[in-house]
Amino acid sequence: MNSEKKMLTGNYAAAHGAKLSRVRVVPIYPITPQTTVIEKLIEFISKGELDAEYIPIESEHSVMAAAIGAEATGVRAFTASSSQGIAYMHENLFVASALRLPIVMTMVNRTMNPPIAGGPDHSDSMAQRDTGWLQIYVENAQEILDMIIQAYRIAEDKNVLLPVAICYEGMVISHFLEAVEIPDQNLVDKFLPPYHADHVVLDPKRPMHFAVISDEYLPEYRYQQEVAMENAKKVIQKVDQEFRDLFGREYGGLLSTYRMEDAEVALVSMGNICGVVRMAVRELRNEGIKAGAVKLRAFRPFPKEVLIDVLKNMELVIVLDRAVSSGYGGILYSELASTLCNLDHKPYILDYIIGLGGRQVAVPQLCSLVKNSLSDHKKSSIKQSIQWIGIRGLS
Amino acid sequence: MHGGNKDKAMERKNILGPDRTLLLDYTELPIGASAIGFDPNLIKTGTWRFVRPVMKPMMAPCNESCPAGVDVRGFIGFINNRLVLKALELYLDENPFPAICGRVCFHPCETACNRGFYDETVAINGLDYFIGDRSHKSPPCQEDNGKNIAIIGSGPAGLSCAYFLRRLGYSVKIFEREPKPGGVLRYYIPEYRLPKKILDREIQKLTAMGIEIQTGKNLGQNMSIEELSTFDALFFATGAHVPVRPGIPGEKADGVYVGLDFLKRVATGNMKVFKKKVAVIGGGNTAIDVARTILRLGGKPAIYYRRTIEEMPAMESEVSDCEKEGVKIHYLTTPIKILLKQNKVIGVEFVRNELGERDGSNRRVPVPVKGTNFRVDADAVILAVGEGTDLSPFLGSSEMEQQLLKINEFGQTSNRKIFGGGDVTHYQRTVVDAIKSGKRAAIGIDCYLGGINEKEIFKIMGAIAFNKQGALSFHKYIQKDFTSMDTDGQVIHFEDLNTSYFQHDKRNKRIGLPFETRIKNFKEARGGFTSKKAQKEADRCFSCGLCNTCGNCFIFCPDSSICFDEDETKMLIDYDYCKGCGICIEECPRHAMSIVQEE
Numbered sequence: 001m002n003s004e005k006k007m008l009t010g011n012y013a014a015a016h017g018a019k020l021s022r023v024r025v026v027p028i029y030p031i032t033p034q035t036t037v038i039e040k041l042i043e044f045i046s047k048g049e050l051d052a053e054y055i056p057i058e059s060e061h062s063v064m065a066a067a068i069g070a071e072a073t074g075v076r077a078f079t080a081s082s083s084q085g086i087a088y089m090h091e092n093l094f095v096a097s098a099l100r101l102p103i104v105m106t107m108v109n110r111t112m113n114p115p116i117a118g119g120p121d122h123s124d125s126m127a128q129r130d131t132g133w134l135q136i137y138v139e140n141a142q143e144i145l146d147m148i149i150q151a152y153r154i155a156e157d158k159n160v161l162l163p164v165a166i167c168y169e170g171m172v173i174s175h176f177l178e179a180v181e182i183p184d185q186n187l188v189d190k191f192l193p194p195y196h197a198d199h200v201v202l203d204p205k206r207p208m209h210f211a212v213i214s215d216e217y218l219p220e221y222r223y224q225q226e227v228a229m230e231n232a233k234k235v236i237q238k239v240d241q242e243f244r245d246l247f248g249r250e251y252g253g254l255l256s257t258y259r260m261e262d263a264e265v266a267l268v269s270m271g272n273i274c275g276v277v278r279m280a281v282r283e284l285r286n287e288g289i290k291a292g293a294v295k296l297r298a299f300r301p302f303p304k305e306v307l308i309d310v311l312k313n314m315e316l317v318i319v320l321d322r323a324v325s326s327g328y329g330g331i332l333y334s335e336l337a338s339t340l341c342n343l344d345h346k347p348y349i350l351d352y353i354i355g356l357g358g359r360q361v362a363v364p365q366l367c368s369l370v371k372n373s374l375s376d377h378k379k380s381s382i383k384q385s386i387q388w389i390g391i392r393g394l395s
Numbered sequence: 396m397h398g399g400n401k402d403k404a405m406e407r408k409n410i411l412g413p414d415r416t417l418l419l420d421y422t423e424l425p426i427g428a429s430a431i432g433f434d435p436n437l438i439k440t441g442t443w444r445f446v447r448p449v450m451k452p453m454m455a456p457c458n459e460s461c462p463a464g465v466d467v468r469g470f471i472g473f474i475n476n477r478l479v480l481k482a483l484e485l486y487l488d489e490n491p492f493p494a495i496c497g498r499v500c501f502h503p504c505e506t507a508c509n510r511g512f513y514d515e516t517v518a519i520n521g522l523d524y525f526i527g528d529r530s531h532k533s534p535p536c537q538e539d540n541g542k543n544i545a546i547i548g549s550g551p552a553g554l555s556c557a558y559f560l561r562r563l564g565y566s567v568k569i570f571e572r573e574p575k576p577g578g579v580l581r582y583y584i585p586e587y588r589l590p591k592k593i594l595d596r597e598i599q600k601l602t603a604m605g606i607e608i609q610t611g612k613n614l615g616q617n618m619s620i621e622e623l624s625t626f627d628a629l630f631f632a633t634g635a636h637v638p639v640r641p642g643i644p645g646e647k648a649d650g651v652y653v654g655l656d657f658l659k660r661v662a663t664g665n666m667k668v669f670k671k672k673v674a675v676i677g678g679g680n681t682a683i684d685v686a687r688t689i690l691r692l693g694g695k696p697a698i699y700y701r702r703t704i705e706e707m708p709a710m711e712s713e714v715s716d717c718e719k720e721g722v723k724i725h726y727l728t729t730p731i732k733i734l735l736k737q738n739k740v741i742g743v744e745f746v747r748n749e750l751g752e753r754d755g756s757n758r759r760v761p762v763p764v765k766g767t768n769f770r771v772d773a774d775a776v777i778l779a780v781g782e783g784t785d786l787s788p789f790l791g792s793s794e795m796e797q798q799l800l801k802i803n804e805f806g807q808t809s810n811r812k813i814f815g816g817g818d819v820t821h822y823q824r825t826v827v828d829a830i831k832s833g834k835r836a837a838i839g840i841d842c843y844l845g846g847i848n849e850k851e852i853f854k855i856m857g858a859i860a861f862n863k864q865g866a867l868s869f870h871k872y873i874q875k876d877f878t879s880m881d882t883d884g885q886v887i888h889f890e891d892l893n894t895s896y897f898q899h900d901k902r903n904k905r906i907g908l909p910f911e912t913r914i915k916n917f918k919e920a921r922g923g924f925t926s927k928k929a930q931k932e933a934d935r936c937f938s939c940g941l942c943n944t945c946g947n948c949f950i951f952c953p954d955s956s957i958c959f960d961e962d963e964t965k966m967l968i969d970y971d972y973c974k975g976c977g978i979c980i981e982e983c984p985r986h987a988m989s990i991v992q993e994e
Binding site for chain 1: 425
């Protein structure tokens with residue numbers, strides 16, 4: 001086996017992931033902090049290390065259109081974007097999912113502007129929640145690389161056939177160097193066979209009409225997509241297991257847990273703050289508090305059943321939300337609360353809005369947050385279930 | 396294809412997917428909303444459209460400006476497609492003399508060319524020359540109609556009128572007072588601009604069509620109008636060759652010549668050397684021709700013109716060639732008197748001018764500045780300040796007006812049997828305008844002899860109008876195509892073009908003799924193009940307002956609703972699927988498409 005270990009940024013890891021997946025068409029428009037993904041891919045292509053067509057296009061909207069066109073010819077398309085760039089793709093994201101095209105893209109999270117800020121939160125990817133794409137949130141460079149390979153397997157599964165977004169925080173994971181194991185190409189080829197499309201194929205020899213006009217069957221088409229999302233839950237789990245068997249690394253599929261076995265208070269989060277959360281859990285445990293952490297990886301499909309299973313016995317569930325639906329509160333919180341709301345003995349759920357635009361999330365801050373929440377909860381003196389943390393002037 | 400519906404679905408041959416009328420279950424729908432379009436013809440997205448793009452030729456500035464009505468854009472297009480004979484055919488439809496125009500025309504087409512706003516205008520005149528020398532065939536003539544026309548004068552107007560009449564089936568006889576036909580083309584345009592052998596060849600083309608030319612017949616001298624009464628109609632095109640004199644002291648002295656006389660003496664071989672220091676007075680083509688001719692005869696000419704180069708009536712290219720050959724042009728100078736010694740010219744006294752108000756011709760009037768008189772030495776003076784007409788042969792036959800033969804829109808004089816054209820009438824005094832007048836009169840004669848009343852003639856002329864310069868389309872006339880024009884007459888301006896799709900490319904240079912050697916003899920000074928260069932030059936044409944199947948619309952149409960026709964000579968729009976987005980029109984480099992409201 002010829003795997004090698006290299007120091008890579010998250011974006012370079014993403015480029016390696018795409019290269020190992022033997023993507024054939026790469027339409028990209030640059031935007032900070034995604035740009036180095038393109039740069040690396042262009043380097044691969046120009047050196048002949050990757051047999052792919054790089055398409056520089058005038059906008060992200062066209063990027064997605066090109067990716068759709070390419071994927072519809074039956075080849076793997078890959079792209080990446082951030083923030084407003086993702087928003088500019090918006091309408092075409094629906095096209096990709098409704099045409100059931102297994103495109104993979106990385107959403108290198110950057111807060112939606114203005115103010116013009118480069119820091120990460122989940123506001124850009126969360127805004128695309130309803131476009132019918134799978135969304136997997138990852139926390140380090142290795143996971144990025146591995147998940148891009150996994151993503152094609154998941155996306156191209158005949159029971160799924162949906163596009164996948166791999167989301168990771170820009171500036172932080174995208175640009176930090178980490179030791180990454182680059183797996184052997186032969187092994188990846190074994191894990192990820194070539195893509196054979198037969199449902200939507202642009203082929204002059206076999207004329208086909210797609211994106212048909214059909215008001216009468218629209219609900220049925222939508223339901224088909226829902227079934228595919230549901231199928232994806234099993235496929236994500238299965239692919240993670242198969243990946244472990246071949247590469248020796250696993251990520252837990254839909255979600256992973258940390259010291260949840262006997263926990264009474266659970267912290268639920270996504271992306272790179274999960275690492276800080278685990279450190280806080282360790283601290284809290286040292287102080288005798290039975291805390292545990294849930295790293296939610298699949299936001300779409302939302303793994304309701306697994307979450308219920310993991311959280312049903314908690315006293316308190318604390319959600320750390322990195323995106324806000326203005327006028328309501330945390331987005332992850334709202335989904336989790338609705339997931340747990342019909343349980344007979346449901347945990348109390350608190351939402352903390354934290355780390356917007358890349359603001360620091362520190363271990364002591366989390367520890368005191370958990371301790372205060374627990375004591376308030378015991379005294380039944382929680383006034384607000386959704387709270388913004390660390391806002392200047394807000395006590 | 397899907398369960399029990401399979402057989403029925405397969406029966407419909409055009410169907411790409413299952414029949415949705417038979418589908419009940421969401422599991423039966425093809426994944427990705429694909430293949431369920433059935434017969435794609437059922438969903439004609441063209442019904443969404445409220446405006447439609449149309450391929451609509453617009454007026455090119457070159458075509459708009461050609462007095463002869465040559466489809467300039469069209470013939471260049473043919474050269475571009477390597478169809479040189481077709482280019483010539485198209486040209487000959489409207490103008491019998493590409494080889495002559497390619498040498499002497501003042502080419503308003505080039506002046507108007509949109510490419511000039513981009514880099515340099517297309518060298519259209521050189522392309523005229525190119526196709527004119529490529530082949531010497533004539534277009535076919537209609538069957539003889541038994542009618543006879545007499546033409547007086549064999550200059551460009553007379554020859555053109557004869558050409559068009561002959562093509563309509565008339566027997567045509569031209570009477571020329573000089574020993575050889577050609578008029579101004581032979582006697583006044585110098586050999587180095589239009590070689591006599593080219594002229595002879597062009598005239599031979601006409602005689603080969605059956606046109607008869609009788610020389611040495613001078614109306615009013617050895618021939619009377621009564622003698623011509625057997626003809627069904629007459630066309631007078633005797634030109635303007637009576638010298639105008641400025642009326643200054645000394646102008647009749649020995650050593651003072653008149654421009655046209657001088658040129659004629661050279662043209663007829665009666666003057667071979669002229670080693671004198673000459674003051675040429677005037678600013679028209681005659682003055683330029685005279686000066687350049689003197690150079691070639693060994694003399695030292697200088698031109699004196701009363702206004703500036705801006706107002707100069709001479710052709711720009713001629714003026715520039717003249718200066719490059721070494722002739723000095725003194726602007727803003729008016730001769731006061733010719734200085735004599737024993738009735739022989741020794742010099743000229745001039746006064747300097749400044750420009751005043753604009754006159755009737757919209758040119759600024761020269762106003763003499765007091766005290767600026769100066770004298771120059773000269774052995775000879777040549778006056779080239781204008782030409783008048785000699786109307787004496789026609790006196791009594793028809794009405795005159797301002798020293799010209801009075802004609803109506805289609806060349807008819809007050810005597811319905813007599814028509815006129817060229818310099819003896821109100822037309823601009825250029826070869827190409829003479830051709831225009833000849834064509835108009837030929838059509839006028841045909842209508843008149845066909846018994847068509849005046850009102851109808853005007854209607855026909857409106858229908859066959861080629862441009863707003865008064866050029867008529869003979870092609871349409873001979874085809875009896877009196878429907879309205881292909882174009883709506885709207886001229887394409889540079890701003891209408893999408894120049895993003897053009898590349899900068901220098902104008903190709905015409906073959907020509909070097910300035911140092913050309914002044915030593917009367918060999919043709921400026922030539923045309925080689926095949927390769929002509930191709931390259933034709934390729935520079937923007938084809939303003941006319942589709943040349945560049946395929947941009949095909950590339951950009953988001954609905955794949957535009958395609959080439961089978962032989963790739965035009966673009967076809969599939970209105971079943973065109974949604975009327977207008978991208979094709981936006982991306983058309985040459986504004987050959989328009990958008991129109993759906994009804």
